[in-house]
Amino acid sequence: MNSDRRGGGGRVLALFVVVVLGITGFLGYRGELPRWPFGDHYTTAGLIGPSLPPLDPALVSRVAEPALVNITAGIRPYGMGAAGSGIVLSAQGEVLTSHHVIKGADTVTVSDVGTGAVYTATVAGYDSMADIALLDLQGADGLPVARIGSSAPLHVGDDVLAIGNAGGTGSPTAVRGPITNLDSAIVARNAADLTRKSLRGMIEVAAAVAAGQSGGALVDRYGSVIGVVTAASGDAQKTLGKGPNGYAVPIDTAMGVVRQIRSGTPTDTVHIGPTATLGILTSDAQPAAQSAVPAGARIDVAIYGLPAYEAGLADGEIITALDDRPITGSQMLKAALNAHRPDDVVRLELSDPGGARRTVSVTLTVGPPN
Numbered sequence: 001m002n003s004d005r006r007g008g009g010g011r012v013l014a015l016f017v018v019v020v021l022g023i024t025g026f027l028g029y030r031g032e033l034p035r036w037p038f039g040d041h042y043t044t045a046g047l048i049g050p051s052l053p054p055l056d057p058a059l060v061s062r063v064a065e066p067a068l069v070n071i072t073a074g075i076r077p078y079g080m081g082a083a084g085s086g087i088v089l090s091a092q093g094e095v096l097t098s099h100h101v102i103k104g105a106d107t108v109t110v111s112d113v114g115t116g117a118v119y120t121a122t123v124a125g126y127d128s129m130a131d132i133a134l135l136d137l138q139g140a141d142g143l144p145v146a147r148i149g150s151s152a153p154l155h156v157g158d159d160v161l162a163i164g165n166a167g168g169t170g171s172p173t174a175v176r177g178p179i180t181n182l183d184s185a186i187v188a189r190n191a192a193d194l195t196r197k198s199l200r201g202m203i204e205v206a207a208a209v210a211a212g213q214s215g216g217a218l219v220d221r222y223g224s225v226i227g228v229v230t231a232a233s234g235d236a237q238k239t240l241g242k243g244p245n246g247y248a249v250p251i252d253t254a255m256g257v258v259r260q261i262r263s264g265t266p267t268d269t270v271h272i273g274p275t276a277t278l279g280i281l282t283s284d285a286q287p288a289a290q291s292a293v294p295a296g297a298r299i300d301v302a303i304y305g306l307p308a309y310e311a312g313l314a315d316g317e318i319i320t321a322l323d324d325r326p327i328t329g330s331q332m333l334k335a336a337l338n339a340h341r342p343d344d345v346v347r348l349e350l351s352d353p354g355g356a357r358r359t360v361s362v363t364l365t366v367g368p369p370n
Contacts, residue, residue: 053221054159054221055159055160055161055176055220055221056221057161057174057176060161060174060219060221060222060223061161061163061172061174063147063219063222063223064146064147064161064163064217064219064223064225065113065114065163065172065174066113066114066144067087067088067113067114067143067144067145067146067147067217068085068086068087068088068113068114068146068163068164068165068172068216068217069085069086069087069088069095069110069111069112069113070083070084070085070086070110070111070113070165070170071083071084071085071086071095071097071101071102071108071109071110071121071135071165071215072108072109072110072111073101073102073103073105073107073108073109074105074106074107074108074109082100082101082102082103082105083165083212084097084098084101084102084164084165084212084213084214084215084216085097085101085163085164085165085172085212085213085214085215085216085217085229086101086110086135086215086216087146087215087216087217087225087228088112088114088143088144088145088146089134089145089146089148089258090143090145091140091141091142091143091144091145092137092140092141092143093119093121093135093136093137093138093139093140093141093143094124094134094135094136094137094258095110095121095134095135095136095137096132096133096134096135096215096228096254096258097132097133097134097135097214097215097228098131098132098133098214098215098228098229098230098249099126099127099128099130099131099132099133100131100188100197100214100230101133101214101215102121102123102126102133102135103128103275103368104275104277104367104368105123106366106367107120108120108121108122108123108135109121110135110137111170112137112140112143112144113172114143114144115142115143115144117140119137119138119139119140120137120138121135121136121137121138122135122136122138122274123135123136123273123274123275124136124261124262124272124273125260125261125266125270125271125272125273126257126261126270126271126275127257127260127269127270127271128197128269128271129197129269130199130249130253130254130257130269131188131197131199131230131249132228132249132253132254132257132258134257134258134261134262146217146225147222147223147224147225148224148225148251148255149219149220149222149224149225149226149251150226150251150252151203151226151227151250151251151252151253152252154179154182154203154220154226154250155179155182156178156179156180156181156182157178157179158178158179158220159176159177159178159179159221160176160177160178160179160205160207160218160219160220160221160226160227161174161175161176161218161219161220162174162175162176162177162205162207162209162213162216162217162218162229162246162248163213163216163217163218163219164209164212164213164214164215164216164217164229165212165213165216166210166211166212166213172216173210173213175207175208175209175210175213175246176207177205177206177207177246178205178206179203179204179205180204180205180206180245181202181203181204182203182204182250183200183201183202184200184201184202184203184204184247185198185199185200185201185202186198186199186202186231186247187199188230188231188247199230199231199247199249201249201250201253202230202231202247202248202249202250203218203226203227203247203248203249203250204245204246204247205218205245205246205247205248206243206244206245207244207245207246208232208244208246209229209231209232209244209245209246209247210232211232213229213232213246214229214230214231215228215229215230216228216229217229218246218248218251225251226250226251227248227249227250227251227254228248228249228251228254229246229247229248230247230248230249231246231247232244232245232246232247233245233246233247257270266338266339267338268335268338269335269338270338271338272341273341273342274341274342274366275342275366275367275368276337276340276341276342276344276364276365276366277306277307277337277342277364277365277366277367277368278306278307278308278313278337278346278362278364279302279303279305279306279307279308279309279365279367280299280300280301280302280303280306280308280313281299281300281301281303282297282298282299282300282319282330282333283297283298283300283330284297284298284329284330285297285298285318285329293318293351293353293355294318294320294351294355295318295320295328295329296318296319296320296327296328296329296351297318297319297327297329297330297332297333298316298317298318298319299313299314299315299316299317299318299319300315301315302314302315306365306367307362307363307364307365308362311360311361311362311363312360313348313350313360313362314352316352316353317350317351317352317353318350318351318352318353319333319348319349319350320349320350320351320357321348321349322336322337322346322347322348322349323336323346323347324347337364340364341364342364342365342366343363343364343365344363344364345361345362345363345364346361346362346364347359347360347361348360348361348362
């Protein structure tokens, strides 16, 4: 483990929220789509104000739920697990979900809501900054597929439905509410490892999104997916006297990540395949003036049994380069590792607190992100 956008009235909301990771716990966890009620030529963009039909939660749920999945992720060596949701993109088992649901998972098991079949999943890729991941289900075929809409025509006040595996029960739960912002900026806290992440351009909905719905679908009145549920407001909202809110990544943003993953080309934010880990906790090295200590990613902890520890990397050493790519901080180390996969061998240049330098080769493994 290596750890370290348009809105109502131009409003950018900065909130502290809890990422809806699902259900976490020590030592693990306890046919065709229906016919659409409206023609394909109808869209929310073409029906404004009073001409919009009311959202029927029961009908929309029946349309959307068969194309959802329940996800259970296991993480070694910590004995932790997570339960979340996903959206089926192809009959052969491409599943869209939130990255934090499967973050660092060694095993991912998926149960299809529409068919009841259970599959082992592999991680095709992810963008941790956007909190989006793509899974491939082994041996899947003929799955009900979600109808993917667009987040571009959305308006503040549009009625939407958030659907997912609330509480990790395995049965989809839907919560309804209006869109209250189209460009929320939030600081999300991962309930499992307590890491924080800034997310921007989020769709905010006045609805009580619950644990387990992360990775689920935010859908419009026609059952089209217009967002990927990722977070829910925490205690800060109660303190401010506000009602519960849910947050979703716009589907246009999510599908941009999916297309990049499908291309097979990694970027500084998009990783292809399962997570490749060094097995360290890092912080930015900030040398004082005239210090012999260079800038880089300081190793705070090399976790027992993982690659860095096995290669003899010591707490306090500073990573200054990876395969000749200069590393000046933790985020740069993460970006460099994005281009690698498990079993890759990387060459690290290291400096100890006294300024002595050495080079070490380390074989990456599957595990929690760096």
